Amino acid sequence: MARQLNLPFVDLGGFDIDPKALTHVPQTIARRFCLAPLCLYGDALVIAMNDPTDSEAVDTVRFVSGRRVEIAKASESAIESALTGHLVLSTLHTSDAAGAVTRLAEMGIEPFLLNATVLGVLAQRLVRRNCPHCVQEEPPDPGVRRALGVTDGEIFYKGAGCEYCNATGYIGRVAVYELLTLTPQLRTMIQEGICGESLGRQAVAQGMVPLTQNALSLARRRATSLAEVYRVRLL
Numbered sequence: 001m002a003r004q005l006n007l008p009f010v011d012l013g014g015f016d017i018d019p020k021a022l023t024h025v026p027q028t029i030a031r032r033f034c035l036a037p038l039c040l041y042g043d044a045l046v047i048a049m050n051d052p053t054d055s056e057a058v059d060t061v062r063f064v065s066g067r068r069v070e071i072a073k074a075s076e077s078a079i080e081s082a083l084t085g086h087l088v089l090s091t092l093h094t095s096d097a098a099g100a101v102t103r104l105a106e107m108g109i110e111p112f113l114l115n116a117t118v119l120g121v122l123a124q125r126l127v128r129r130n131c132p133h134c135v136q137e138e139p140p141d142p143g144v145r146r147a148l149g150v151t152d153g154e155i156f157y158k159g160a161g162c163e164y165c166n167a168t169g170y171i172g173r174v175a176v177y178e179l180l181t182l183t184p185q186l187r188t189m190i191q192e193g194i195c196g197e198s199l200g201r202q203a204v205a206q207g208m209v210p211l212t213q214n215a216l217s218l219a220r221r222r223a224t225s226l227a228e229v230y231r232v233r234l235l
């Protein structure tokens with residue numbers, strides 16, 4: 001996740017963070033109470049807080065900013081990252097790229113905060129690479145073909161096993177992935193609380209190549225076997 005709340009120019013795709021918000025709360029106070037100023041909204045200052053029930057923090061911000069204070073909950077680590085103002089890459093364990101957004105929402109991160117901080121999600125798995133020394137045609141299991149929606153006529157390949165690959169048919173591994181980038185349409189869905197499968201479907205409609213299809217294209221280029229695609233496929 002990227003959290004760039006301290007940067008003067010941020011493409012937030014529908015959610016405007018006003019850099020002026022940052023000037024309303026001194027860093028010392030932000031750090032002391034673990035909060036991050038996000039934006040100005042009418043006469044209010046919106047802040048993300050680790051503990052929204054901390055009335056001392058709210059009172060202090062109200063006092064130093066001279067504004068009404070609205071609060072969004074955020075995790076402590078998220079606020080720390082926001083305060084450092086850097087691009088942050090983080091790992092979540094979910095079934096697919098869209099699932100990461102759902103996970104973050106379930107962790108209590110408000111939709112507008114999600115929209116303000118997440119640039120995109122990369123879901124990745126590894127497949128074993130066919131040994132180039134012994135790769136040969138291999139008729140895949142009919143069940144595997146059906147599961148992956150591959151026609152009967154299509155030819156796939158697998159290493160037969162040789163001295164180079166220690167008779168396994170594979171040498172090394174290669175990453176397959178799906179990259180979900182948050183388009184304005186996806187941000188609108190997140191704002192409306194729509195997550196999970198619908199988000200994934202919309203991402204695909206907008207050009208995201210699903211991980212399974214990415215793996216399949218590797219198999220079509222002989223780089224891996226159809227069995228490997230089946231093993232890492234996302235349902």
Ligand SMILES: [Zn+2]
Pocket residue numbers: 131132133134135159160161162163164165166167169170
């Ligand atoms: Zn080999």
